[in-house]
Amino acid sequence: MALLETRDLSKSFGGLQAIDKVSLKVEPNTIHGLIGPNGSGKSTFFNLLTGVYQPDEGSHISFDGVDITNSPAHTIAGLGLARTFQLLRLYGELSVLDNVMVGYHPHTKYGPLAPLFNGAEVRRQDKAVRDEMQELLEFIGLADHAEIPAAELSGGQRRLLALGRAIAMRPKMLLLDEPGAGLSPANVDSLMSTIMTLKDQYNLTIIVVEHILKVVMSTCDTISVLDHGQKISEGTPEHVKNDPAVVEAYLGREMADEDIRAAMDA
Amino acid sequence: MVFLSRIADVIEALAQRHRMLPWLIAYALLLPLPFILSAFFNDYLIDLANRACLFIMLAVGLNIVKGFCGQVTVGHIGLYAIGAVTSAVLSLEPGGFGGALGFGLPVWVSIPIAVLVTAFAGLIVGLPSVRLEGAYLALATLGLGESVRIFIAVTPALGSSTGLMMIPAPSIGGYVFDSFTSYYYLVMTAAVVGIYFSFAILRSATGRAFQAIREDTIAASVNGINVVKYKLLAFVLSAMYAGLAGALFAHMPPGYLHHNNFTVIEMVTLLLMVVLGGIGNVWGGVIGAIVVTIAYDQTKDLMVYFMDRPIVIQPLVFGLSMVLLVLFMPRGIGGWFEGLQRNRRFIKRSEEKLGGAARNS
Numbered sequence: 001m002a003l004l005e006t007r008d009l010s011k012s013f014g015g016l017q018a019i020d021k022v023s024l025k026v027e028p029n030t031i032h033g034l035i036g037p038n039g040s041g042k043s044t045f046f047n048l049l050t051g052v053y054q055p056d057e058g059s060h061i062s063f064d065g066v067d068i069t070n071s072p073a074h075t076i077a078g079l080g081l082a083r084t085f086q087l088l089r090l091y092g093e094l095s096v097l098d099n100v101m102v103g104y105h106p107h108t109k110y111g112p113l114a115p116l117f118n119g120a121e122v123r124r125q126d127k128a129v130r131d132e133m134q135e136l137l138e139f140i141g142l143a144d145h146a147e148i149p150a151a152e153l154s155g156g157q158r159r160l161l162a163l164g165r166a167i168a169m170r171p172k173m174l175l176l177d178e179p180g181a182g183l184s185p186a187n188v189d190s191l192m193s194t195i196m197t198l199k200d201q202y203n204l205t206i207i208v209v210e211h212i213l214k215v216v217m218s219t220c221d222t223i224s225v226l227d228h229g230q231k232i233s234e235g236t237p238e239h240v241k242n243d244p245a246v247v248e249a250y251l252g253r254e255m256a257d258e259d260i261r262a263a264m265d266a
Numbered sequence: 267m268v269f270l271s272r273i274a275d276v277i278e279a280l281a282q283r284h285r286m287l288p289w290l291i292a293y294a295l296l297l298p299l300p301f302i303l304s305a306f307f308n309d310y311l312i313d314l315a316n317r318a319c320l321f322i323m324l325a326v327g328l329n330i331v332k333g334f335c336g337q338v339t340v341g342h343i344g345l346y347a348i349g350a351v352t353s354a355v356l357s358l359e360p361g362g363f364g365g366a367l368g369f370g371l372p373v374w375v376s377i378p379i380a381v382l383v384t385a386f387a388g389l390i391v392g393l394p395s396v397r398l399e400g401a402y403l404a405l406a407t408l409g410l411g412e413s414v415r416i417f418i419a420v421t422p423a424l425g426s427s428t429g430l431m432m433i434p435a436p437s438i439g440g441y442v443f444d445s446f447t448s449y450y451y452l453v454m455t456a457a458v459v460g461i462y463f464s465f466a467i468l469r470s471a472t473g474r475a476f477q478a479i480r481e482d483t484i485a486a487s488v489n490g491i492n493v494v495k496y497k498l499l500a501f502v503l504s505a506m507y508a509g510l511a512g513a514l515f516a517h518m519p520p521g522y523l524h525h526n527n528f529t530v531i532e533m534v535t536l537l538l539m540v541v542l543g544g545i546g547n548v549w550g551g552v553i554g555a556i557v558v559t560i561a562y563d564q565t566k567d568l569m570v571y572f573m574d575r576p577i578v579i580q581p582l583v584f585g586l587s588m589v590l591l592v593l594f595m596p597r598g599i600g601g602w603f604e605g606l607q608r609n610r611r612f613i614k615r616s617e618e619k620l621g622g623a624a625r626n627s
Binding site: 050051052072073074077078082083085089090091092093094098101102103105106108110112113114115116119122126147165169 | 463466467469470471472473474475477478480481482484485486487488489490491492493495496499546608611
């Protein structure tokens with residue numbers, strides 16, 4: 001059974017149809033790529049899945065067998081759907097450690113008023129969480145910076161922290177919004193290998209939006225292509241690469257075949 | 267600077283031995299304060315210390331909603347007023363002066379009820395935060411806070427323009443807390459406990475959720491935080507601080523309450539405390555409350571003469587210091603000290619790593 005399924009997912013902003021009846025299935029333990037030209041609706045699609053936006057009438061989203069079409073963001077997060085943001089949205093003033101500890105929030109076992117009535121239990125549980133999160137930071141290579149405010153990290157470290165904060169949620173599925181944006185090619189490769197390791201270690205299913213086609217082509221099991229809010233193609237990387245509709249969406253109708261090939265392989 | 271850092275080191279070392287040790291020592295050190303003040307200065311300063319304690323509670327409470335959770339609320343003094351008037355009216359004898367309400371409840375019953383009533387009022391003040399942000403939220407809460415004061419001012423049953431008089435003082439057994447010194451132990455204890463709980467909240471998942479909402483509301487919701495619930499919780503918790511401070515203010519000698527104690531000026535003073543101390547910094551808020559209470563008191567009669575006409579310049583001085591603070595010290599005393607401590611820790615760690623080489627070179 002598909003872990004995530006959308007049926008006729010639509011969203012319009014005023015007159016603009018940002019997402020137009022997109023149906024999609026993501027199988028467990030796969031990496032699903034989502035590509036498309038700028039403004040094709042990829043980020044909007046993520047915002048709909050995670051409850052940041054509410055979809056239009058007639059849309060259906062189910063995750064892990066639960067209908068989440070109109071669920072608020074925090075409920076969806078609690079079900080095990082985590083994401084990163086294109087612009088990261090880290091908690092800049094909080095320490096690196098606190099950032100990942102916020103990620104762990106859905107698994108907190110004490111109530112919000114426990115600090116007033118049961119301080120001992122809060123301290124006991126928080127210590128266990130802190131140790132666990134310290135390990136996670138160790139794994140992504142930020143343990144030395146645990147006490148530093150997130151805003152003071154370098155660009156590459158910030159991307160790692162965004163990933164770490166999502167992993168801290170112990171999700172079933174992870175949505176990555178342009179994880180490699182702004183990184184040098186070498187850093188992108190190391191980030192992707194970190195992501196692959198995390199996928200195996202935590203049994204993750206991943207949807208990744210990425211502009212660097214090489215990354216998408218080499219890591220994804222399935223790729224969906226969006227253009228003007230519509231799904232225009234779907235299949236294996238090889239299939240998508242050779243789909244004329246995709247080529248047209250990216251490069252226009254008039255491009256010569258060699259140019260297309262070259263652009264795709266770049 | 268070094269002196270402050272030393273104190274921080276000592277506190278840290280004490281906390282290593284036992285978590286509660288710094289708190290107990292601080293409490294013990296605060297016990298003889300009224301006697302020191304009355305021996306070396308005068309009894310009036312004890313009253314000032316009491317008011318400082320009330321403002322500490324207010325500032326620490328305001329910090330929860332404004333500092334931790336980032337919600338700009340300017341109606342806090344209204345909550346303080348609700349706490350004060352509720353406890354006063356509940357504890358007054360029926361049939362008091364000038365048609366004031368009275369229910370004749372014991373003070374130890376009226377104070378907790380006042381705290382609960384204020385908590386509920388805090389929920390209502392917090393409701394606009396679900397939809398509004400920043401300056402709009404500030405306006406909405408300012409309106410709510412000020413309307414409370416005006417409601418008190420025009421309602422004879424709540425004191426109206428004459429105020430509420432003869433509000434009973436709390437007592438245990440036969441002992442009545444009706445002097446500055448005895449009352450000091452009540453408000454000081456409440457302030458210390460309030461500070462302690464504020465730290466307990468800050469250093470828990472609840473506090474982290476508040477801060478996440480402050481830093482980035484969308485990221486917080488995607489991290490599984492119920493933003494509406496936690497925003498309202500922050501308002502309710504901070505209202506409980508205001509309610510307790512208000513109730514304790516009502517019963518403080520001489521047991522008199524007037525709506526002039528809850529004006530926008532008081533609100534600005536409270537904001538100044540939190541900004542001076544450093545928004546979001548608990549100790550900063552405490553220091554801000556103490557400094558501003560004393561400064562407010564000392565500059566009350568500050569006047570300059572212009573063409574032989576006296577001009578009270580206190581509001582001007584306070585307004586200007588607020589502007590200067592926001593411009594040149596936006597993170598206040600607390601933020602400045604935190605940065606200092608972080609640098610010290612960083613240098614210490616680096617030195618340890620280099621095995622002292624950094625110092626020798």
